[in-house]
Amino acid sequence: MKLRTLTLGLLSASALAFAAHAESITIATVNNGDMVRMQKLTDDFTKANPDIQLNWVTLEENVLRERVTTDIATKGGQYDVMTIGTYEVPIWAKQSWLLALDKLGDDYDAKDIIPAIAGGLSVDGKLYAAPFYGESSFVMYRKDLMEKAGLTMPDAPTWDFIKQAADKMTDRANGVNGVCLRGKAGWGENMAFLTAMSNSFGARWFDENWKPQFDQPEWKNTLQFYVDLMKADGPEGASSNGFNENLALFQQGKCGMWIDATVAASFVSDPKNSTVADKVGYALAPDNGLGKRGNWLWAWSLAIPAGTQKAEAAEKFVAWATSKHYAELVASKEGWANAPPGTRSSLYANPEYQKAAPFAKMTLDSINAADPTHPTVKPVPYVGVQFVAIPEFQGLGTTVGQLFSAALAGQSSVDDALKQAQDAATATMTEGGYIQ
């Protein structure tokens, strides 16, 4: 009995002592493959920093966005590190909600971060979030079906070529659709694709005076081309397909081409889950000869809210998770192909990575081809390739996404959808005080 009491006492004393020393930081994140992998590898961090404990909160993307916004706007202090995207960083940094990341250590080598990505995460030259993985979008296509159609995919195709190839590859009797594109409504779903696509058609959301531009011919050309292409060569029920639905279709061999996130390359080329793993080729997102391609730019990044009490520990963690060392750690445990892509130039210079990831060069070229500050042909007053980095965009983008999704489903005409989009955007921008 005495021994038990003594042991218990000693255990609680040591637990108390540990608790007194250990600082715990709370990290909010999304359930992406790369994020889940990081959670498994944190032993490497806690071994080097035994005084820091990590608590993870994983949430669905939209819930995370809402949850983190509530917390940061009220200075609730529930999170010390948060996973946010290129959309939030410029807006939040301007509100002074984020700490500038200028103390990530001497060996962090911030200059190694791919310039296009760093540009999207910086305000006035200061980095406000460290990219964990970056992505653009490109064309993934079935080499075998392309060959059967008697065509050769160029490295940098045009939209006309995509249409021609899609028409030839479509074989509905055998369940093959020429092209699979996003149709599900949402600012991060169909509007990410369509906004990026519209850039290559020379369209823009707003002119220099924030006047909505859906009544301009460039948008009409974009939407008409998209709807016609999908009607002729897209899968059935495309208006409810997002990233995951198209991924499943492509993996099952039901798509000739799929234009989507570069991160999808590692899924479609994985023989465990993909029936077409050895038949996939990659090309840059299409253009129309106007000097802009239809690819986007996104980076899931780690940021530190300005209200945290544990800035130092949070900085240590962010530096670890986005370092060159972390990429090497992943490579040593799970192979180079699984290293988080799209953030550091050094990764793309690494011959081992190039060998393990056949899509590496195309990913880097795609990322470099996107410019968040000059996304489209004409000048714009906003930052963002497939979004407009203003707080109103989430709501407005989703509304417009619903209108365009309805046009794809045949519930309304392209002209009606554009007219309603113009009205909705005008109302939002007037309410927000951007225009009179």
Place this chain on the structure above:
Amino acid sequence: MARAVTTQHKTIATAAAWIVALLIFFPILYTVITSFKSEQEAIQGFNLFPSGTTESYSEVQAQSGYFKFFLNSVLLSVGSTILALLVAIPAAWSMAFSPTKRTKDILMWMLSTKMMPAVAVLFPIYLIFRDTGLLDSRIGLMIMLMLINLPIVVWMLYTYFREIPGEILEAARMDGASLWNEIVYVLTPMAVPGIASTMLLNIILAWNEAFWTIRLTTTEAAPLTAFISSFSSPQGLFWAKLSAASTLAIAPILIMGWFSQKQLVRGLTFGAVK
């Protein structure tokens, strides 16, 4: 005049009841079926026969420990129910046995609070929780869940109490019972079935509450609703894992409901037919 109930009628009624029950239960059944599929199978369209793999369950368990979330769900639902009963029994007693002109209005007003969308008060509540240090605390969430379910609890108890003849309470008073003794020794034992079914329903409502339990917690107080939410993925396939997480989350409450179905049904239909 009594209606003749033929065997044929009975059979049709039973079959209809089964069909309706199956229709209502089907989404849950399909969730369970999907949880035993691989991710590839899960997304390949409608299929009632899974390959029987349990990989989703092991992945879900490996990714985030189930038990901590489960424990929070139990504590929150039971705790908030006890709190709600402590407040609602006296409230329902006074409304049932000493009604005033405004009692009906008060009851309606209480119910009307349920008609407001929760998100409308997210910011005020979040600020109150932040300033009182209740963010991510079990006690804060218990109070929140208690307040959300209070109108329903008061309404249900009020309906049961009204079924109890006031004369019995009067007799107790004649015998010299104090107010406390009247509620504890006379009213409560007579209303046990009603209180039990109210309790069960309230536990189920609190268990399933997913707006506040996700928004007011981070790690310490997060219940199973937060556990489920963490398996939806913006990039990658997750239907089987999400189904496994949902099955694990609803299993305890489903089992509890199964065992207490008699009380539940009795409670829910009590007072419906005079």
